Amino acid sequence: MSIQLGQLAPDFDQNSTEGRIRFHEWLGDSWGVLFSHPKDFTPVCTTEFAEVGRLKSEWDRRDVKVIGLSIDPVEAHRIWEADIESTQGQQVNFPMLADNDQTVAQLYGMIHPMSDPTVTVRSVFVIDPLKKVRLILTYPPSTGRNFVEILRTIDSLQLTDRRSVATPVNWKPGDPVIVSPKLSDEEASRQFPQGYATLKPYLRIVDLEGGSAGEQPAAA
Known part of the structure; x- marks a missing residue:
């Protein structure tokens, strides 16, 4: 199965290190990050799980719930979590799906046969x-x-959901952004009274933090 942008994320009911999880119910009104791993006791993933745990305050600040997945059972996950803490100095503080029957892997197209038909x-x-x-x-x-x-991508998505803007290359929170091409100049002036810079009719830049984003602010 191929998942596409804008599609409803498939719901599932699967075991995890924090008990049975009904995915949509577990997410509630939060954003979510679902990320998969080939299997337990793999070196790169060991470092990743620790990093996700270290970033807990960042996920919380954005109202994001994170959940990992591996096709090994809960018992193996428990042993691996201890390894992660002992080698990386960080506890795993989020659930890890035990997708040993590949229910979630198949729903989300995580099995790529030309890569390896046995793991996600x-x-x-x-x-x-x-x-x-x-x-x-x-x-x-x-x-x-x-x-x-x-x-950074979640920051962009959350900002562009709230405002009629897009984020340019290498954007970081606080940087100027792009006025949506869907807005007329008149509507852009109403939404951005601080002014915006018109570089081309299709490329208008605005600084949401306050001042004008360039030397050519749009006329009121």
Whole structure:
């Protein structure tokens, strides 16, 4: 099964290190990050689980619930969690799905036969409070995920859901943003009274933090 952006995230009922989880019910009104691992006791994933745990305050600040997945059983997860804490100095403070029957892996297309038909690929799905899939990433086995980038993307999604803007290349919170092309100049002036810079009719920049974003502020 292929998951696409904007699709309703498939619901499921699966065992985890924190008991049985009904996914949509567990998410509630929060954002969610579902990320998978090939199997327990793998080196790159060991570092990733620790990093996700370290970022707990960042997830909480954005109202994001994180949940990991591996196709090993809960008993193996428990042993691996102890290894993660002993080697990385960080407890796993979020649930890990025990998807040993591959229910979730199949729902989310995490099995890529040309890669390895027996284990999940290392996927990331960002899901919004309406249970819609907003971001999909798939990493190769040898490359650790950049969870700072995933946080940055969530910041962008949450901002652009609230405001009629898009975020440019390498954007970080606090940087100027792009006025939505859907807005007329008149409507843009109403929404951004601080002014915005028109670089091209299709490229208008605004600083949401206060001042004008360039040397060519739009006329009121």
